[in-house]
Amino acid sequence: MRLLLLACLRAQTGNATTAARIRNHLHAAGHVCVLKDAFMYESPTEIANLTSTDKFDAALAIHLYKGGRLLQGGRIPFGIIFGGTDVNEDIKCEEKRRVMGAVLGEARFAVAFTMKMKELAAAEWVDPLFTSEVKEKVKRAPGVHLLQEMPQDDLHAAMKRCFAVVNSSISEGMSAAILEAMDLDVPVLARNIPGNAAIVKHKETGLLFSNPQEFVVLSKSLMNDPIMEREIVTRAKDYVKKHHSWEGERKAYQNLLLRLQ
Incomplete structure (x- = not known):
């Protein structure tokens, strides 16, 4: 076809x-x-x-x-x-x-x-307006650096060198960045919005925060508790393999195509 x-x-x-x-x-x-x-x-x-x-x-x-x-x-x-x-x-x-x-x-x-x-x-x-708002806020945030888009392999290499991946989006469908971090054995801290909460279970496969203060508290707890970090990473990896494997996704799309014939 x-x-x-x-x-x-x-x-x-x-x-x-x-x-x-x-x-x-x-x-x-x-x-x-x-x-x-x-x-x-x-x-x-x-x-x-x-x-x-x-x-x-x-x-x-x-x-x-x-x-x-x-x-x-x-x-x-x-x-x-x-x-x-x-x-x-x-x-x-x-x-x-x-x-x-x-x-x-x-x-x-x-x-x-x-x-x-x-x-x-x-x-x-x-959209463009939101992007410009983000860039202006980043300029005023000490210690925060905005990087341009990069090839996926380079991004994954950078992610694996990080202590954690943070998703602070206020609107998400399904964050590929979160799933990629889980698959790469990197802990995830994500804003508690429906799209993120659908794939991150708090204190099991990642950490969910609702405000800056909660983010700071959870970040410190993750940094100071290596056992919790390892458990979260392990469960997150298992979750991705079970629910978001590329093999399962491939089969699903291939089956859906049969409806177009």
């Missing part, structure tokens, strides 16, 4: 690595999967012309609004993969919410990375 995969492909982002991983799963099953950046297209007509000219059999899109809207009304069947922006941000806009509902109505299947994401989507149906 020749497949089109639409995603936001800005280099070294979670979306780009997720899309590449899914493409590899599909290639392993014998399919041809072509990645295209959703930001390069403006309307379903452009995608319809692309799928017709290049003779695609089916399509996948990451994010209902950013990618899925471009597949509406097309000649080929498609599946959709939820992104955190869908249920955390885009859903707040009436027009985007309407479009996302229409996309779900046409999709053969929808994939949610966590139960919380699935529940939010089910209950509701059946």
Whole structure:
């Protein structure tokens, strides 16, 4: 099967690595999967012309609004993969919410990375400004350094040299950085938001904090308790192997493709 995969492909982002991983799963099953950046297209007509000219059999899109809207009304069947922006941000806009509902109505299947994401989507149906704000705050924070994006291998090497990985996001779908840290035997401290709490169990597979003061207390406890650190790392590694293995994910996507035939 020749497949089109639409995603936001800005280099070294979670979306780009997720899309590449899914493409590899599909290639392993014998399919041809072509990645295209959703930001390069403006309307379903452009995608319809692309799928017709290049003779695609089916399509996948990451994010209902950013990618899925471009597949509406097309000649080929498609599946959709939820992104955190869908249920955390885009859903707040009436027009985007309407479009996302229409996309779900046409999709053969929808994939949610966590139960919380699935529940939010089910209950509701059946950006640059934020980046600039973060950069300005980092400039005023002593001891905090902002690094540019880097290749995944370099990032993993840097992570393994760290005492812990911190996720301070105020909005997450499923954090690939957290799962990668768990797999690399690095302790995780994450803000206690639904997306993070869905994959981090407090004091078992990581530590969850709700405010700066709690973060400081938990960080010190982790630094001063090597036994707790080892236990958290071990349980986190086991959790990733059991619930987020690439083998299981590959099989799931390969099975979902059968619905597009």
